[in-house]
Amino acid sequence: MLSVSELRKDYGSTKALDGVSFDVNPGEIFGLLGPNGAGKTTTIRIALGIIDPDSGTVLFGGKPLNVGMKDSLAYLPEERGLYRKSKVIDVLVYFGGLRSIPPAEARERAMRWLKRLELAAVSNRKVDELSKGMQQKVQFISCLLHEPDLLILDEPFSGLDPVNQIVMKDIIRDMKSQGKTIIFSTHQMEQAEKLCDRICLINEGKVVLYGSLGEIKRNHGDDTIHMEFEGDSSSLRKLENMATMEVYENYAELRTREGISRQEFLRQAISLVDVTKFSVEEASLNSIFIEAVKGDKTGGRNVA
Amino acid sequence: MSLKKALVVARWEFIEKVKTKAFIISLIIMPVFIMVMAVVPSLLMNKPDTTVVNIGIIDETGKIAPQLNESLNEKYKLPDGLPNYNVVTIPPGDSTREEANRMVLQKDISSYIVVDTGLINSRKFEYVSENVSNFKDISRLQSAVKDILMTNELEQRGVSPKIVAEVSKPVEMETVKLSKEGKEEKAHAGSGFILGYIFIIILAVFVLTSGQLLVRSVVEEKSNRIVEVLLSSTTADEIMTGKILGLSLLGLTQLAVWGLIAFAFGGQMAAFVTVPGSIWWEGVFFILGFLFYSSIFVMAGAPVTTEQEAQQATSYVSMLLFLPIILATLVAQNPSASYIKILTLIPLLTPTMMAFRIPIQTPDLWELVTGSVILLASTYFCMIAAGRIFKIGILVYGKRPTVKELFHWAIRRS
Numbered sequence: 001m002l003s004v005s006e007l008r009k010d011y012g013s014t015k016a017l018d019g020v021s022f023d024v025n026p027g028e029i030f031g032l033l034g035p036n037g038a039g040k041t042t043t044i045r046i047a048l049g050i051i052d053p054d055s056g057t058v059l060f061g062g063k064p065l066n067v068g069m070k071d072s073l074a075y076l077p078e079e080r081g082l083y084r085k086s087k088v089i090d091v092l093v094y095f096g097g098l099r100s101i102p103p104a105e106a107r108e109r110a111m112r113w114l115k116r117l118e119l120a121a122v123s124n125r126k127v128d129e130l131s132k133g134m135q136q137k138v139q140f141i142s143c144l145l146h147e148p149d150l151l152i153l154d155e156p157f158s159g160l161d162p163v164n165q166i167v168m169k170d171i172i173r174d175m176k177s178q179g180k181t182i183i184f185s186t187h188q189m190e191q192a193e194k195l196c197d198r199i200c201l202i203n204e205g206k207v208v209l210y211g212s213l214g215e216i217k218r219n220h221g222d223d224t225i226h227m228e229f230e231g232d233s234s235s236l237r238k239l240e241n242m243a244t245m246e247v248y249e250n251y252a253e254l255r256t257r258e259g260i261s262r263q264e265f266l267r268q269a270i271s272l273v274d275v276t277k278f279s280v281e282e283a284s285l286n287s288i289f290i291e292a293v294k295g296d297k298t299g300g301r302n303v304a
Numbered sequence: 305m306s307l308k309k310a311l312v313v314a315r316w317e318f319i320e321k322v323k324t325k326a327f328i329i330s331l332i333i334m335p336v337f338i339m340v341m342a343v344v345p346s347l348l349m350n351k352p353d354t355t356v357v358n359i360g361i362i363d364e365t366g367k368i369a370p371q372l373n374e375s376l377n378e379k380y381k382l383p384d385g386l387p388n389y390n391v392v393t394i395p396p397g398d399s400t401r402e403e404a405n406r407m408v409l410q411k412d413i414s415s416y417i418v419v420d421t422g423l424i425n426s427r428k429f430e431y432v433s434e435n436v437s438n439f440k441d442i443s444r445l446q447s448a449v450k451d452i453l454m455t456n457e458l459e460q461r462g463v464s465p466k467i468v469a470e471v472s473k474p475v476e477m478e479t480v481k482l483s484k485e486g487k488e489e490k491a492h493a494g495s496g497f498i499l500g501y502i503f504i505i506i507l508a509v510f511v512l513t514s515g516q517l518l519v520r521s522v523v524e525e526k527s528n529r530i531v532e533v534l535l536s537s538t539t540a541d542e543i544m545t546g547k548i549l550g551l552s553l554l555g556l557t558q559l560a561v562w563g564l565i566a567f568a569f570g571g572q573m574a575a576f577v578t579v580p581g582s583i584w585w586e587g588v589f590f591i592l593g594f595l596f597y598s599s600i601f602v603m604a605g606a607p608v609t610t611e612q613e614a615q616q617a618t619s620y621v622s623m624l625l626f627l628p629i630i631l632a633t634l635v636a637q638n639p640s641a642s643y644i645k646i647l648t649l650i651p652l653l654t655p656t657m658m659a660f661r662i663p664i665q666t667p668d669l670w671e672l673v674t675g676s677v678i679l680l681a682s683t684y685f686c687m688i689a690a691g692r693i694f695k696i697g698i699l700v701y702g703k704r705p706t707v708k709e710l711f712h713w714a715i716r717r718s
Contacts, residue, residue, distance in 0.1 A: 045532070048535070048536040049535070049536070049539075050532055050535040050536055050699070051699060067306055067309070067538065067539060067542075068306075070536065070537055070538065071537075073536060073537075074536075075532065075533060075536040077529050077532045077533060079529040080529070081527070081528025081529045081530050082528065082530065083320070083524070083528070083530065084524075084528070085320075085324070086320055090319075090320070094312070094316045095533065095537070097312040097315075097316070098309060098312055098313075098533075098534065098537040098538055099537055100308070100309075142533070
């Protein structure tokens, strides 16, 4: 569907992208992940032809992007915005028009979507008069009017309340069942873990993890300790002999060093806090993410 | 480039802006403003007095005062037929001056004149008033005194009053404009000048309205990040073309409405200006000029992020538009001076200079052709440069790029 190879882009002396490559298969939900400033948005902008890369190629179905192909793409930018002084329905018809949908058709589709998202009553209001959540939903609709084959969503859930997040997720799943491809960019791993088939993790302009979510998790082993507890979390942080350890207020995820048994760790932990749940499973995407990003920073980066 | 999407953009820009209050208000406010500016002062200036104006005179000769009274009464009447002026003689004496001043301050008289015995030789008299900007009264008094002196002088030398009256009749001059084709046409003095002015003002209003809207819509789309959605659906060139198309249509709508208003209210105005045959050249320079200035607005406007920066950028461009107005009197005196010809060929000045020169005295054909070719070429290059700056500029936030950076964007091939 989309094939990105060896993208490079410099902004002055900072390397925004340093050889990013990945493929997105038709019909999948693909997670483009990474911390803030990793290069996710730059990658998306280049893929959509908004900016040009310094080098590298972007192919859609084996062909470089042209204006006609843009009609089958959709993009929801991270920073949202609509024409504030215009009517909701007019804005939607305009965005439909930009994707070659005739006005009458666009109006009909827009009304259908507004009804589905319970916004029909505000179709003649100015965007300004809508709540933030409503505006986000309107903008989401603007991406769907032309029934795109590829939908690129940059942090689609940020700023949405849980109820609306569920509405959006349902729509995304719907799109997938219709055979559409979705690229989902986020730094919130819990979201990605629930939705994505495959992921590409970028850090400092480089791909650090890439593949199917299941495979990545399996490669990471199934020996990660997930522990819930009550008590002083800081005492846990002082424990030694840990390969990796993420400690939160009443949750910790960790792996022990080789040679140190889990029983040994549990004994120590019990003496420090009140353990309420203890299990050994696959690592969460969040800790894989943190590990990969940290390892990338401290690990073998050659200083020239 | 697909024109279809440019048209979608153009339609949006036009419809959304036409509906705004600001636009509707500007449609009405501007003509009202122009009419008030143009008509009211002249109406007030020419407005006849409704009450008698008392004018004092300290007359040392003793002869001028009655003559002045007679002359003013004969020439100037109030609408109800009564004399406009009443000449109040203040008898000369030691404290006459103080007395006269007191009368002025007490509003017994609006002003007074002092005529001394040496008047005939010195040809000088004084006018004293609280307001020395009352041009109407001043010029009437001045010419009345002059006429009196002349009549007295001639009569003293034995010329009969009848002959004096005959020879001092005013002379009328008829102005005839000779066109390039050798055709003679009656024209009011200064009509070309006025037509030139009107063209410049129309062009300036047109460019400024569309230009400012253009810059503002870019700034809005940047601040809402709508620009990214636009660019993911179409290309920067199409967005730019669409915007220029849509906003020029808006400017045309504005002009059409104003034209109708002018037509409805300003019938006499239209009769006053004579339209020269070379008028279609005006059209050529108008369209080229509009496109040229639009591209400059795009260059100035695409890289800015805030309203204030936008205002600044547009005000610099606006100044260029008004430069020819500063040169107006020079152009009117000698439209074919060689330095005027050179200035006309500078693309930034060509549209307005030509707009001004054509109605006054149509430039030679070679000048018109050279001017339009240079302007066309500059417009072409500016449009390409503007497209490049637009493409990069609309994604730039925060720090405003330097002129050097802009130049690099403009010459860089993508």
